[in-house]
Amino acid sequence: xxxxxxxxxxxxxxxxxxxxxxxxxxxxxxxxxxxxxxxxxxxxxxxxxxxxxxxxxxxxxxxxxxxxxxxxxxxxxxxxxxxxxxxxxxxxxxxxxxxxxxxxxxxxxxxxxxxxxxxxxxxxxxxxxxxxxxxxxxxxxxxxxxxxxxxxxxxxxxxxxxxxxxxxxxxxxxxxxxxxxxxxxxxxxxxxxxxxxxxxxxxxxxxxxxxxxxxxxxxxxxxxxxxxxxxxxxxxxxxxxxxxxxxxxxxxxxxxxxxxxxxxxxxxxxxxxxxxxxxxxxxxxxxxxxxxxxxxxxxxxxxxxxxxxxxxxxxxxxxxxxxxxxxxxxxxxxxxxxxxxxxxxxxxxxxxx
Amino acid sequence: xxxxxxxxxxxxxxxxxxxxxxxxxxxxxxxxxxxxxxxxxxxxxxxxxxxxxxxxxxxxxxxxxxxxxxxxxxxxxxxxxxxxxxxxxxxxxxxxxxxxxxxxxxxxxxxxxxxxxxxxxxxxxxxxxxxxxxxxxxxxxxxxxxxxxxxxxxxxxxxxxxxxxxxxxxxxxxxxxxxxxxxxxxxxxxxxxxxxxxxxxxxxxxxxxxx
Numbered sequence: 161x162x163x164x165x166x167x168x169x170x171x172x173x174x175x176x177x178x179x180x181x182x183x184x185x186x187x188x189x190x191x192x193x194x195x196x197x198x199x200x201x202x203x204x205x206x207x208x209x210x211x212x213x214x215x216x217x218x219x220x221x222x223x224x225x226x227x228x229x230x231x232x233x234x235x236x237x238x239x240x241x242x243x244x245x246x247x248x249x250x251x252x253x254x255x256x257x258x259x260x261x262x263x264x265x266x267x268x269x270x271x272x273x274x275x276x277x278x279x280x281x282x283x284x285x286x287x288x289x290x291x292x293x294x295x296x297x298x299x300x301x302x303x304x305x306x307x308x309x310x311x312x313x314x315x316x317x318x319x320x321x322x323x324x325x326x327x328x329x330x331x332x333x334x335x336x337x338x339x340x341x342x343x344x345x346x347x348x349x350x351x352x353x354x355x356x357x358x359x360x361x362x363x364x365x366x367x368x369x370x371x372x373x374x375x376x377x378x379x380x381x382x383x384x385x386x387x388x389x390x391x392x393x394x395x396x397x398x399x400x401x402x403x404x405x406x407x408x409x410x411x412x413x414x415x416x417x418x419x420x421x422x423x424x425x426x427x428x429x430x431x432x433x434x435x436x437x438x439x440x441x442x443x444x445x446x447x448x449x450x451x452x453x454x455x456x457x458x459x460x461x462x463x464x465x466x467x468x469x470x471x472x473x474x475x476x477x478x479x480x481x482x483x484x485x486x487x488x489x490x491x492x493x494x495x496x497x498x499x500x501x502x503x504x505x506x507x508x509x510x511x512x513x
Numbered sequence: 514x515x516x517x518x519x520x521x522x523x524x525x526x527x528x529x530x531x532x533x534x535x536x537x538x539x540x541x542x543x544x545x546x547x548x549x550x551x552x553x554x555x556x557x558x559x560x561x562x563x564x565x566x567x568x569x570x571x572x573x574x575x576x577x578x579x580x581x582x583x584x585x586x587x588x589x590x591x592x593x594x595x596x597x598x599x600x601x602x603x604x605x606x607x608x609x610x611x612x613x614x615x616x617x618x619x620x621x622x623x624x625x626x627x628x629x630x631x632x633x634x635x636x637x638x639x640x641x642x643x644x645x646x647x648x649x650x651x652x653x654x655x656x657x658x659x660x661x662x663x664x665x666x667x668x669x670x671x672x673x674x675x676x677x678x679x680x681x682x683x684x685x686x687x688x689x690x691x692x693x694x695x696x697x698x699x700x701x702x703x704x705x706x707x708x709x710x711x712x713x714x715x716x717x718x719x720x721x722x723x724x
Contacts, residue, residue, distance in 0.1 A: 213554060213555065213560060213562060214697070214699065216554075217554055217564075221554070223552040223553050223554040223555075223556065223564075224552070224553050224556040225550050225551060225552045225553065226530055226533070226550075226551065227533065227547045227550035227551075229545075229547065229550075229616070231613055232547075232550055232552075232613065233552055234552075234613060235552050235554075235564055235566055235612070235613075236611055236612070236700075236703065237608075237610060237611050237612070237613055240575060240608060240609045240610055240611050241575065241609075241611065243579075243608050243609060244575045244578055244579050244609045247579055247605075247609075248578055248579060315581050315603070316581070318581060318582070319580070319581055319582065319583050323582075323583060328582070328583065328584075328596075328599055329598065329599060331582060331599075332582050332584065332596075332598065332599035332600070332601065335581060335582045335601050336601040339601045339602070339603055340625075343625060417625075419604065419617075419625075419626060420619070425607060425608050425613075428604070428608055429608045432608065
């Protein structure tokens with residue numbers, strides 16, 4: 161009796177649990193896809209063909225068109241707004257701020273510290289620093305660079321600075337001339353940069369003492385004399401900024417200049433970004449170079465005009481180079497020029513090798 | 514005053530290129546320049562759609578913003594025009610334009626760009642209305658004659674609408690309601706979302722393509 165009652169209770173329990181399990185499975189099984197979708201959602205959910213189509217178009221997907229032309233199959237130029245923002249909100253205001261602050265700092269530095277004098281005054285004995293070929297390369301690069309820099313800056317800032325002065329039609333003519341000059345002489349800059357590289361690269365590699373020169377800020381920080389070879393670390397950095405910046409400017413410039421190879425707007429916009437940044441960096445650093453070569457350091461300008469510097473200048477700024485020249489013991493180097501800048505002396509060949 | 518806008522209905526455009534041809538003929542545009550073009554997406558596949566596109570005469574026009582010589586101006590109708598006597602052909606407007614509207618005739622030395630040419634909404638340029646000089650440089654000035662752009666007037670399926678923005682969008686809204694299918698004013702977000710430098714266009718105006 162008790163055994164049968166026991167087995168009856170077990171039977172009922174089994175039935176109840178089976179029904180409950182079935183009910184639970186019936187309710188839960190259909191939820192599995194939802195759970196899966198919750199854990200690993202299908203990309204984009206249920207796709208709407210129309211919205212997918214126009215999203216792709218918005219992102220710059222190309223279609224087909226009967227009209228021949230650069231990017232003519234693209235309905236929306238996805239990079240246009242980014243480029244506009246870069247040019248109008250970043251390049252123009254930040255570039256002006258960058259160039260202006262560096263110029264202001266240089267003027268302030270000159271007013272506070274004045275020019276760096278030759279220690280003990282000039283001796284009157286001159287040695288040749290740059291031969292005629294080196295000076296030609298330098299001034300060739302300078303001419304092309306400033307022609308391009310000025311025309312480029314007019315195209316970048318003229319709308320804000322020159323239209324109020326010249327009027328819209330007058331500035332249109334000026335800008336047109338600037339654009340033509342910039343595009344015509346631009347490719348020559350690559351030639352100038354390659355010449356500059358070949359002419360000066362041998363003395364612009366890192367040498368012992370350059371780090372110390374930099375750490376002492378070229379002699380401005382801490383006491384003591386900073387030693388340098390033919391070019392100090394600052395001049396070497398300027399050389400590499402000019403060469404690498406010049407190459408970026410040349411390559412991006414050629415892409416922008418010759419718009420006949422089917423390059424699209426994105427390539428042109430990226431080239432313009434690189435061109436603008438490189439131009440403003442090289443122009444701004446050149447302010448420092450011009451300052452140090454003219455008003456900043458007494459006796460430097462002669463090295464690029466007639467090619468000669470005073471021995472005292474060489475000893476105080478480029479002691480290791482001075483020692484090398486002395487060791488070479490060439491007579492020409494010790495010849496004091498009678499008058500600066502005579503064409504006859506420009507023909508003297510540099511015998512430093 | 515109206516605020517002129519273009520609207521192309523992708524559910525209706527059949528890529529017949531009549532708008533392109535009408536534009537070329539009406540404005541005598543230079544060789545190699547197309548002020549309007551029809552682009553087909555998914556050509557030959559299910560879901561193929563075509564779109565006729567030209568200058569959309571944006572409110573906050575990127576071309577006007579980036580122009581280094583400031584040669585663009587807005588008419589009272591919200592049409593974006595430019596002065597070819599000032600344009601230097603630098604191509605910046607082409608980099609900035611969302612719709613690829615600016616065109617450059619390749620007629621100068623070394624393949625350099627000539628002066629920019631683009632859709633004028635058949636509104637000519639800064640020279641005297643309908644003068645031969647204006648026609649030679651900018652094409653037809655139908656707006657001055659009280660007419661709307663020929664591309665939209667010619668459209669056989671009434672896909673391309675041109676005219677006052679409010680009228681155009683009202684026609685389009687009605688269409689979308691009646692056909693019960695999706696449809697949106699392509700390019701309007703890009704062209705007119707921003708308030709731009711000109712505000713407060715009045716509502717009244719006229720439009721072509723009503724049905």
